[in-house]
Amino acid sequence: MEKKVELxxxxxxxxxxxxxxxxxxxxxxxxxxxGYSHPSDxxxxxxxYVPGEGLWxxxxxxxxxxLKQYTMEDIESTIKFLEERYPFYVDYLECIGGRMSxxxxxxxxxxxxxxxxxxxxxxxxxxKVLEKKLIELIELLVSxxxxxxxxxxxxxxxxxxxxxxxxxxxxxxYGARNSFKIRKTMKxxxxxxxxxxxxxxxxxxxxxxxxxxxGVPYQQIEVFYSRKVDRGYFNGTFFSWHGVRSYxxxxxxxxxxxxxxxxxAVCEVKRNKESFFLPAVYTVSLTSxxxxxxxxxxxxxxxxxxxxxxxxxxxxxxFNVGDKVYVKGKLEEVKKGHSIYHRIVIGSxxxxxxxxxxxxx
Numbered sequence: 001m002e003k004k005v006e007l008x009x010x011x012x013x014x015x016x017x018x019x020x021x022x023x024x025x026x027x028x029x030x031x032x033x034x035g036y037s038h039p040s041d042x043x044x045x046x047x048x049y050v051p052g053e054g055l056w057x058x059x060x061x062x063x064x065x066x067l068k069q070y071t072m073e074d075i076e077s078t079i080k081f082l083e084e085r086y087p088f089y090v091d092y093l094e095c096i097g098g099r100m101s102x103x104x105x106x107x108x109x110x111x112x113x114x115x116x117x118x119x120x121x122x123x124x125x126x127x128k129v130l131e132k133k134l135i136e137l138i139e140l141l142v143s144x145x146x147x148x149x150x151x152x153x154x155x156x157x158x159x160x161x162x163x164x165x166x167x168x169x170x171x172x173x174y175g176a177r178n179s180f181k182i183r184k185t186m187k188x189x190x191x192x193x194x195x196x197x198x199x200x201x202x203x204x205x206x207x208x209x210x211x212x213x214x215g216v217p218y219q220q221i222e223v224f225y226s227r228k229v230d231r232g233y234f235n236g237t238f239f240s241w242h243g244v245r246s247y248x249x250x251x252x253x254x255x256x257x258x259x260x261x262x263x264x265a266v267c268e269v270k271r272n273k274e275s276f277f278l279p280a281v282y283t284v285s286l287t288s289x290x291x292x293x294x295x296x297x298x299x300x301x302x303x304x305x306x307x308x309x310x311x312x313x314x315x316x317x318x319f320n321v322g323d324k325v326y327v328k329g330k331l332e333e334v335k336k337g338h339s340i341y342h343r344i345v346i347g348s349x350x351x352x353x354x355x356x357x358x359x360x361x
Contacts, residue, residue, distance in 0.1 A: 016111075017033050017036075017038055017043045017111070018033060018036055018244055018245065018247075018250070019033055019034060019035050019036060019242075019244050019245070019277065019278050020032065020033065020114055020153070020155040020170075020172050020242055020244050020278075021033040021111065021112060021113055021114065021155075022048075022111075022112035022155070022159055022160055023043060023045055023103050023108050023110070023111055023112070024108070024109045024110040024112070025089075025103060025107050025108065025109060026107055026109050027051075027086065028050075028051045028061065028109075029047060029049070029050055029051075029086070029089075030047075030048055030049035030050070030063065030160060031043075031045035031046065031047050031048065031101070031103050032045055032046055032048050032155075033045045034046060034278065034311070035278065035279060036245055036250045036251070037095055037250075037251070037253075037254050037255065038095075038102070039093060039094075039095065039102065039254070041104060041105055042091065042102040042103055042104045042105060043102060043103045043105070043108070044093065044095075044096070044100060044101075044102045045101060045102065045103050046067060046075050046078060046101055047066055047067060047078040047081065047082060047089070047101055048065065048066065048067045048078075049063040049064065049065055049066065049067075049160070049162070050063065050064055050066050051063060051064075052064035055164055056157055056160075056162035056163070056164065057162055057164070058160070058161050058162045059161075063162055066078055066081065069213070070313060071213060071214075071353055072347060072348070072349060072351065072352060072353050073352065073353055075101075075349075076349060076352070078101065079099070079100070079101050079349075082101055088104065088107070089101050089102065089103060089104075089107070090102070094254070094256050094257065095254050095255050095256070095257060096257060097257035097258060097259045097332060098259070098348070098349055098350070099349070100349070112159050112160060113153070114153025114154050114155045114159055114172040114244070115150065115152070115153040115172070115174065116153075117153065117154055117158070117159045118134075118138070118149075118152055118153050118154050119150075121134065121135060121154070121158075122135055122149070128163075129165065130158065130163055130165070130167060130169070130237070131158065133169070133234065133235060133237055134154060134158060134169050136234075136235070137169060137171070137234045137239060138152045138171070140189070140194065140195075140234075141182065141185060141189075144185050144188065144189060145178075145181050145182055145184075145185040146181075147173070147178050147181055147182065147185075151173065151174045151175060151178050151246075152171060152172065152173060152174070153171070153172035153173075153174065153244070154169070154170060154171060154172065155170045155171075155172050155242070156168065156169075156170035157170075158170070168237070168238045168239060168240065169234070169237055169238070169239035169240075170239070170240055170241075170242070171239060171240065171241040171242065172241070172242055172244050173241055173242070173243050173244065173276075174244050174245070174246045175243075175245070175246040175249065176243070176245075176249060176273050176274060176276060176277075178243075179243035179276035179277075179317065180276070182241060183228075183229050183230075183276075183317065186229040186230075186232070186241075187229050190229065190232065195232050195233065195234055196232055196233040196234075197229070197232045197233075198225065198231065198232060203222075203225065206221070206225065207221040207222055207225070210224075210314065213353075214312070214314055214353070214356075215353070215354065215356060216314070216356065216358065217358075220358055220359060223359065224314065224318055227317075227318055228316070228317050228318055230242075230316075230317065242276075242278070242313070242316075243276030243277050243316070243317060244277065245274075245277050249274075253336055253337055254336075255334050255335065255336045256334070256335040256336075257332050257333070257334055257335075258332060258333040258334075258335075259330055259331075259332055259348075259350065260294050260330075260331040260332060260333060260342075261291075261293040261294035261330070261331060262293050262294070262328070262329065262330055262331065262350075262351070262355075263289060263290070263291040263293070263294050263296065263328075263329070263331045263344065264289070264290040264291070264326070264327070264328045265286060265287075265288065265289040265290070265305075265326075265327050265344065266286075266287040266288045266289075266324060266325070266326055266327075266360050267284035267285060267286055267287055267305075267308065267324070267325055267327060267344075268284060268285050268287055268322065268323070268324050268325075269282050269283070269284055269319045269320065269321055269322065269323045269324075269325060270283045270284055270285055270321065271283035271321065272319060272320060272321055275316060275317050275318065275319065276316055276317040277316070278311065278313060278316060279309045279310055279311045279345075279347070280309070280310040280313075280315055280316040280317070280318075281307055281308075281309050282307060282308045282309075282310075282319055282325075283306065283307050284305065284306075284307060284308050284325075285302070285305075286298075286301055286302045286305045287324065289301060291331075294331055296331070301342060304340075304341050304342045305341070305342045305343070305344070306334075306341040306342065306343055307343045307344075308325070308327055308329070308343065308344050308345075308346065308357065309343050309344070309345050309346070310345075310346040310347055310357060311345070311346065311347030311348070312346050312347040312355075312357075315346060315357045319359075323359065324359070324360040324361075325357060325358060325359060325360050326356070326357075326358045326359075326360040327344050327346070327355075327356070327357050327358075328354075328355050328356045328357075329344045329345050329346045329348070329351065329355040329356075329357070330344065330345045330348045330350060330351060330355070331343075331344055331345075332344075332345055
């Protein structure tokens, strides 16, 4: 649903814009919001669609999808595009310790909210074919999971009203508890054949493409899919789902981040309640570390390393408590309020797609 932007108190900014919301700028650029913690004057987001000759169309305009895939290489290309044509949409952000695309509040023309779009579609008497199928899918999930309808949303092209006949359904599930619940429900519905998983040649293609894209062994991608259960088919239409924090789950305050370099480590997952979100957060304990680039005191890092944070959706909702993981990523020092700790980040611009998070035998 399109919502006119009003001026709001800066302290409320980070609670208004959530992951998977979309923003339309005054130039007609369409950005997808990333995460939940934003500077007071802008919203962190990546550019996905631009006006142009493409397959996506609303009542007035056609759009080209400029972000082809969800990789750091492709996001980097959108940042370069913005730096060349709209440099005011790129800035250094202390909360991530680097430059990233972000939409200034005063450049936002519309704010699209997944939960509001669902409510609008539900009561509409003139639903499009894909919108009817969307409501049917959510009603199926509601009936088998007992998750209230209002905890669902839709993002992507349907949210923006630019979908075509063959577009996908991109569901949003609000809340950590609901995300765990929906995964369990998906497994049940796949077993009952009310939803269809990726199988055969299509599953092989998914594993091969993601293995090549992320440098993850093929066999681990197979395990990833069987654990995540985050995509499949409903009545012939491809769908996927994404966990998003409820408003009460959004942490207060902004972080100040200092990048320290890249390390490799083995960790044990201690908590995964926030793992379905983007970024996915795994609370971990450090088992061992291998660092050629960063000088670290292993015993000290064992005390201060708090979490692995992934901006790569591939690793969301994947690891269970007790799993041992191998991680190769950017070590950061994080200052939040009076607290100082360390974390390892997957999906940073600096890593350029060479970071990893794998099961460790």
